[in-house]
Amino acid sequence: MWNLKRMANQLEVRTYELVSVFPLRLTRGLRIFKTSSYLVSYKMDLISELPEALLLRILSLLPAQDVASTMLLSKRWRFLFTSVPRLEYDDNYHSIEYGRFSRFVDRFLFLHEAPAIVIETLHFKLGKNCGAEDIRVCIRAADKCCVRELIFEIDGGLASSESPPIVLPSSLYAGCRMLVTLKLSKVILEDVSSSISFPSLKTLSLLSVEYPGDEFVSRLLSSCHVLEVLHVEQCPSDNVTVFTVRVPSLKSLVLHALDDDDDDDDDDDGFVIDTPSLEWLDIVDHREGFCIIENGMPKIMTARLDVIYSHSGETMRSITSVKRLDLCLLTSENEYPSGSVFSCLVHLKICTCDTEWMSLLMCMLRHSPNLKSLRLEECHLVETSDPRPCWSEPNSVPECLLSSLEAFEWVHYEGTEEEKKLVAFILRSARCLKKVTICSSSTKICCCCCWFLAKKKRFVVGFFCFFFAFLPLFFLKHSFTPSFVFPIKGTFYKMCWVEKL
Incomplete structure (x- = not known):
């Protein structure tokens, strides 16, 4: 198997030797590049002899500035860079001056205007040198090249003191109708009165994004009629109180909320989810908020809940059809959804950081008759002063221990008396282990x-x-x-x- 990253690094080093050390000199019709200790001439190497498809994959791993420089390597490379399907632009690469970045992007993408050439991915890494005009150039370039995947990644936070925040213009919402994947990180979305349209968008990633408000989030998601994957990481300053996700076509949902230690009113923060086609759910929320799931999730297959809600049982009631479940709950036995049976559950993982985790474990074992795999792991740091769980042996053995449990794993086992009793009970009762x-x-x-x-x-x-x-x-x-x-x-x-x- 080819080591593409290693080849890309070698190609980047050679490109740097050719174009970044000393200027080009012409000697008797032969182009020669002079370095500090030796001369590098045009010479076919092992990388140049690879198939074109493999060369394009290697070039896709390099920054766009280096991709353009490869045209100087040999005749084989002269126009090869114009067919690269994935381009990554970094305005901090080799300390590009302000204004040169947008000109480079505009001129480089001008060479990709051939109808047969389709750029699959444009990845922009923008920093303190980036301005509003650079953003407009990037969006115009994405629209001109019919890009399928667009990634905006901002170097620094939303409230950076070194430079003003980067606001994405309204042209993004209507000018990129061919987008299939959109990934935004540490940007500010501008409110628009006109309609938002992403008719082809299937994957959306919003990491530490600042929104105009709750209503804008609903408008944005409702405009994605074929959206299947949504990944959201909320930051404390995102201007959203209730993040509402109502997308009938959604299959994978990741919602992570960063805790704000200075915010005492996080009880009002939470999620509202209405996704009847969802198959994968991942919620991490350490705010004292809420999560409301409307209309259930009959197709859910995998779920992860890492929350401290006081009523997390209502959330669990909506995911009883899961086959793989990962739980870290601030939950006692009384919070378990009464009457709920996880009849399809096969793999269960429970975090042992909470005081009442043993009660939750026994509830899950009693109501998971087909469980085959059980994993216990301390996923979060536990203070030594925190009270530890108490083991109370049940009057009857759960059905899954008698008929189905085949694998038992415990990570970060401490060997306390309570833990020893639990291990003894499982090993003594599990007949199919x-x-x-x-x-x-x-x-x-x-x-x-x-x-x-x-x-x-x-x-x-x-x-x-x-x-x-x-x-x-x-x-x-x-x-x-x-x-x-x-x-x-x-x-x-x-x-x-x-x-x-």
Whole structure:
């Protein structure tokens, strides 16, 4: 397999040698480029002998300024750069002066006006040297080339003291009708009275974007009639209180809200979601707000909820058809949606950072009859002063432990008495268990886990230790991992690993 990034780096170095060190000189009809210690002449190399399609992929990994410079390498490269499907412009590249960036973009894209040439992606990285005219040139270039994917990435925040914020003009909303993918980062969207139209847009990414208000967000999303993927990262200064997503065609939705420690009124902040075709949902919101899901999500397959809502159970009630679920909730047993059954759930991951996570775990086990994989992991930092969960063994064993659970994994296992009781309950009750992974940062804990599993005589136990000081010299020299096999009635269970991080 070709290492395209490595080839691109080599090509960038050679291009820099040719055009950035010393000016071009003509000597008896032969073009020669003089460097500080040697001469580089036109000479076909291994990269130049590659197929054109592969060369275009390599050029797509370079900044547009270097792509244009490759025309000086040889006759083979003279017009090759005009067919590159992906172009990335960076106005901070080699300290481009103000005004030169927009002229370079305009002149370079003039060479792409041939009807047979279609630029799939235009990626603009704009910084403090960028002005309003540069933005208009970029949007005009995207419209002229019928670009399918347009990316605006701003260097710095919305409230940068070094330069004024970058406002995208109204021409973006109506002038790029061929766009299939639009990605905006750290920009300000301008309010417009005219209609917004993105008839072909399927993927929209809005990262730290400032909007005119709540109503504008609804207008923007309602204009994307075929939108399938939406990724939103809200910043505290985005001027939006309730982010409303009503898109019937949407299949993938990511909503991340950055917490503002100075905002005491974040109870009013939240999401309203109406996406009946949604298959993938990812919500991360550490504000004390809300999330309202209208009309349910009958097609949902994968969901992640990392929230601190006081009524998160209502959100969970709308996603009972998921097959893969990742939960980190500030939720007690009483917050679990009563009467809800996750009959399709196969893979479950629960974060162990909250005090009541064991109660949530038992609720999920009781109402997930077909669960096959369970993963416990501490995904967030837990203060040592925080109260830790209490284990209360249930009166009856959940159905999934008796009939379906095959894999159990615990990352950042601490070995407390409560955790030991939980592990003992799962290993004692899970009749179909085939693989167990317990990861800890304590050698003592790992040894105890090995002894516990070995005593049960139900598993093949492998023990990995990456602190070589604890391993015998023999194992260091021969890279050998000790393992213990315990048969049950003449048969062997599948592999069970107890790992040491």
